[in-house]
Every structure is written in C-alpha cells, then in structure tokens.
Amino acid sequence: MDDDHLPDTLRAVEHELTALLRRGRSLSWEVAKEVHPNLEPNAYGLLLWLRRSDAIRLTDLAARLGISKGTLSRQINGLEGLGLVRREPDPDDRRAFQLSLTEEGQHRFDAARSSRLAEFRRIVESWPKRDVEDFGRLLRRFNDAID
Incomplete structure (x- = not known):
C-alpha cells in the first residue's frame, strides 16, 4: 500500500468500522430482546459462543471473550435466572463447571439468530459470492489480529 494514501485509508477504515459497531450495538439490542425481553444486549455474543461450543468451562469462555471470570460469572448468573444457560459439574474436574445452553436457550437463540441471518442475507444478496467470501475472510x- 502506498504510504501517501495510508492515513486516508486508515481514516476510512476507522469511519466504516465505527459505523458498523454503532449499527451492531443497535442490532444487538433488537436481537437480545428477541431471545428474551430481559436479556442484556451484550449477552447475545456470549450465547453465540455457548451455542458454538456445546459445553465449555467458565474459565475457558472468559479467556475466549477476554473478560474476567467475575464479570462472566455475573452474566452467566443472569442467563441462568432466565432459564437460558445451565451449569453442570465438569466430568474431568469436579471443582469446575461446564456451561451450556438449556433447550429453551437453544430454541430462543436459534430463532433470534435465524432472524439476524435473514437480515444479513438481505444485505448481501446482490453481492457476488466472492465478495461475501472475501468480506468474511477479511x-x-x-x-484474529485483535486477539
């Protein structure tokens, strides 16, 4: 990349990323309310990780999300109270627990995710397949670079 254009290019990336994050926060509020009316908006990402991993230890999930165990534990307590998440003893270490979505949590998450994916599909339906693949890859x- 030409160094003369780098500052303008980075400013454009910053602008677009800021717009994406702003819209993402708004969308997270909407999707969280679809999962459960009392769900915090940042919990959708947590539910996504739980849906992907089937069962995961709290310490492993906290490390993946880059948050403290205490913060995650408070969020999990809230999700348990809503009937969306359960803790079960880790069969490999009885001092630890594994987290997973309840059947109700899976059902509610999948329904909300379906709605969200339909919106994404609508946005990129006119894009060439290669552009969508490149967008996901980038x-x-x-x-990954942030992590």
Whole structure:
C-alpha cells in the first residue's frame, strides 16, 4: 500500500468500522430482546459462543471473550435466572463447571439468530459470492489480529 494514501485509508477504515459497531450495538439490542425481553444486549455474543461450543468451562469462555471470570460469572448468573444457560459439574474436574445452553436457550437463540441471518442475507444478496467470501475472510483476519 502506498504510504501517501495510508492515513486516508486508515481514516476510512476507522469511519466504516465505527459505523458498523454503532449499527451492531443497535442490532444487538433488537436481537437480545428477541431471545428474551430481559436479556442484556451484550449477552447475545456470549450465547453465540455457548451455542458454538456445546459445553465449555467458565474459565475457558472468559479467556475466549477476554473478560474476567467475575464479570462472566455475573452474566452467566443472569442467563441462568432466565432459564437460558445451565451449569453442570465438569466430568474431568469436579471443582469446575461446564456451561451450556438449556433447550429453551437453544430454541430462543436459534430463532433470534435465524432472524439476524435473514437480515444479513438481505444485505448481501446482490453481492457476488466472492465478495461475501472475501468480506468474511477479511473480518476473520481482522478479528484474529485483535486477539
């Protein structure tokens, strides 16, 4: 990349990323309310990780999300209270627990996710398939670099 254009290019990336994050926060509020009316908006990402992993230890999930165990534990307590998440003893370490979605949590999450994916599909339906693939690949690369 030409160094003369780098500052303008980075400013454009910053602008678009800021707009994406702003819209993402708004969408998270909407999707969280679809899962459960009392769900905090940032819990959708937590539910996504739980849906992907089937069962995961609290310490492992906290490390993946980059948050403290105390913060995650408070969020999990709230999700348990809503009947969306359960803790079960870890069969490999009885001092630890594994977290997973309840059947109700899976059902509610899948319904909300379906709605969210339909919106994504609507947005990119006119894009060439290659552009959608590149967009996903570049987002993954960006997120991996942050981690």
